[in-house]
Amino acid sequence: xxxxTTLLIIDDHPLFREGLKAVIQIDRRFExxxxxxxxxxxxxxxxxxxxxxxxxxxxxxxxxxxxLTRRLKALLPKAKVAILSTHSDLTHxxxxxxxxxxxxxxxxxxxxxxxxxxxxxxxxxxxxxxTTSPSISSETLGVKVLxxxxxxxxxxxxxxxxxQVMRGLVEEITRDELAEKLSVTTKTVGNHRxxxxxxxxxxxxxxxxxFAAKIGLIETNx
Amino acid sequence: xxxxTTLLIIDDHPLFREGLKAVIQIDRRFExxxxxxxxxxxxxxxxxxxxxxxxxxxxxxxxxxxxLTRRLKALLPKAKVAILSTHSDLTHxxxxxxxxxxxxxxxxxxxxxxxxxxxxxxxxxxxxxxTTSPSISSETLGVKVLxxxxxxxxxxxxxxxxxQVMRGLVEEITRDELAEKLSVTTKTVGNHRxxxxxxxxxxxxxxxxxFAAKIGLIETNx
DNA sequence: GCCGACTCGGGAGTTTCTCCCGAGTAAAAT
DNA sequence: ATTTTACTCGGGAGAAACTCCCGAGTCGGC
Numbered sequence: 172x173x174x175x176t177t178l179l180i181i182d183d184h185p186l187f188r189e190g191l192k193a194v195i196q197i198d199r200r201f202e203x204x205x206x207x208x209x210x211x212x213x214x215x216x217x218x219x220x221x222x223x224x225x226x227x228x229x230x231x232x233x234x235x236x237x238x239l240t241r242r243l244k245a246l247l248p249k250a251k252v253a254i255l256s257t258h259s260d261l262t263h264x265x266x267x268x269x270x271x272x273x274x275x276x277x278x279x280x281x282x283x284x285x286x287x288x289x290x291x292x293x294x295x296x297x298x299x300x301x302t303t304s305p306s307i308s309s310e311t312l313g314v315k316v317l318x319x320x321x322x323x324x325x326x327x328x329x330x331x332x333x334x335q336v337m338r339g340l341v342e343e344i345t346r347d348e349l350a351e352k353l354s355v356t357t358k359t360v361g362n363h364r365x366x367x368x369x370x371x372x373x374x375x376x377x378x379x380x381x382f383a384a385k386i387g388l389i390e391t392n393x
Numbered sequence: 394x395x396x397x398t399t400l401l402i403i404d405d406h407p408l409f410r411e412g413l414k415a416v417i418q419i420d421r422r423f424e425x426x427x428x429x430x431x432x433x434x435x436x437x438x439x440x441x442x443x444x445x446x447x448x449x450x451x452x453x454x455x456x457x458x459x460x461l462t463r464r465l466k467a468l469l470p471k472a473k474v475a476i477l478s479t480h481s482d483l484t485h486x487x488x489x490x491x492x493x494x495x496x497x498x499x500x501x502x503x504x505x506x507x508x509x510x511x512x513x514x515x516x517x518x519x520x521x522x523x524t525t526s527p528s529i530s531s532e533t534l535g536v537k538v539l540x541x542x543x544x545x546x547x548x549x550x551x552x553x554x555x556x557q558v559m560r561g562l563v564e565e566i567t568r569d570e571l572a573e574k575l576s577v578t579t580k581t582v583g584n585h586r587x588x589x590x591x592x593x594x595x596x597x598x599x600x601x602x603x604f605a606a607k608i609g610l611i612e613t614n615x
Numbered sequence: 616g617c618c619g620a621c622t623c624g625g626g627a628g629t630t631t632c633t634c635c636c637g638a639g640t641a642a643a644a645t
Numbered sequence: 646a647t648t649t650t651a652c653t654c655g656g657g658a659g660a661a662a663c664t665c666c667c668g669a670g671t672c673g674g675c
């Protein structure tokens with residue numbers, strides 16, 4: 172490892188950035204060369220300044236950390252990204268790793284752990300903080316990624332009209348209102364629904380709603 | 394205002410606490426006398442040390458910041474609590490204020506803004522960071538609180554059996570399975586459902602699911 | 616042209632839901 | 646001790662929603 176590793180910090184919480192900076196600055200091997208509070212400026216800075224490691228949050232307005240990772244790796248394949256997230260679930264972890272992140276660190280964990288993670292990434296290792304999800308193997312990661320992409324793909328494989336109907340179905344309007352909105356009969360809406368349920372292999376309404384939430388079609392207030 | 398205001402910081406993210414401490418320590422009027430990383434120890438520290446202001450996050454395992462506020466105000470009505478949250482929606486804000494918080498600050502906002510808020514609370518003012526929800530009047534706050542409590546109350550006004558059926562309805566099991574689980578006929582489950590929908594003034598399945606999510610009956614993956 | 620995919624909806628049957636009602640039961644009130 | 650009240654269970658009848666199967670019209674592509 173070089174004796175000087177440059178870092179870019181991307182997080183939409185100024186206070187959190189302060190904390191991270193305070194912790195990292197203790198270790199003289201690291202130098203924070205820039206920070207950003209949203210994904211777009213973060214991506215711009217990363218491509219311009221080419222830091223050794225880009226440390227980014229996931230949940231941000233506009234470009235989120237995962238999308239940022241994806242784009243940055245597309246532009247600069249050798250760039251190293253470490254995710255710093257509140258989410259310790261497999262879905263987020265696997266999406267991040269799949270997007271090309273080298274590390275997945277948790278905001279809940281101790282400063283020492285975070286430094287450990289950054290150091291590992293600087294040394295070209297892959298680091299996943301397993302504090303809350305102890306049993307992450309590359310297989311389970313793969314499975315989760317697959318599941319998520321399959322959900323997304325399954326939805327995208329619906330015809331345009333079916334997608335439109337599905338979006339209507341998971342809104343709080345009645346079938347009649349939806350039919351009217353789409354200028355078809357209630358019967359047709361029902362038929363589309365039937366096809367959608369079959370194509371997505373769902374049985375009950377709540378499964379449809381969960382599916383819609385999973386692929387970001389509807390909000391689930393946090 | 395006293396020339397020295399004591400603070401207790403409660404947040405489950407060590408790094409965030411670091412950032413907050415770094416920012417607050419710049420202002421010599423404040424002294425951080427303790428910190429905690431979960432609600433229960435936070436509550437214990439608050440009652441023992443009686444800080445002038447308890448600064449707490451909302452989302453924490455076990456006792457969350459709102460529940461902590463409620464309990465602390467019950468024990469020490471003169472204690473002042475400032476919430477520091479990522480959520481800028483009315484529901485959270487109003488629940489917090491209703492629980493007895495004196496301030497509602499956002500993690501997204503600038504260090505200066507956070508200091509401003511703490512200062513205001515120290516001066517016995519009520520401070521709500523309106524950065525992302527500009528139009529918060531006491532009326533809208535009241536309405537939201539009312540809405541939330543009415544939902545909760547409406548659910549509690551269901552009979553025990555109805556609550557049981559409702560919990561079953563929002564799980565991913567079929568009517569038949571639910572009927573079998575409750576040792577009644579499908580017909581009875583249907584009748585209960587009908588009564589539930591009428592009592593809660595709901596029309597569609599998705600409304601039922603949203604309602605269940607609102608009162609914390611089911612998880613909505615974050 | 617003709618093929619395939621998409622969209623729309625009818626027919627027929629099934630499941631689910633609503634609304635109304637009565638029976639059994641257990642606790643609370645008088 | 647009897648009445649009242651609330652709750653639970655389910656039947657009946659009809660409405661609404663859903664499924665599965667099918668045919669017709671449309672449109673872009675080979």
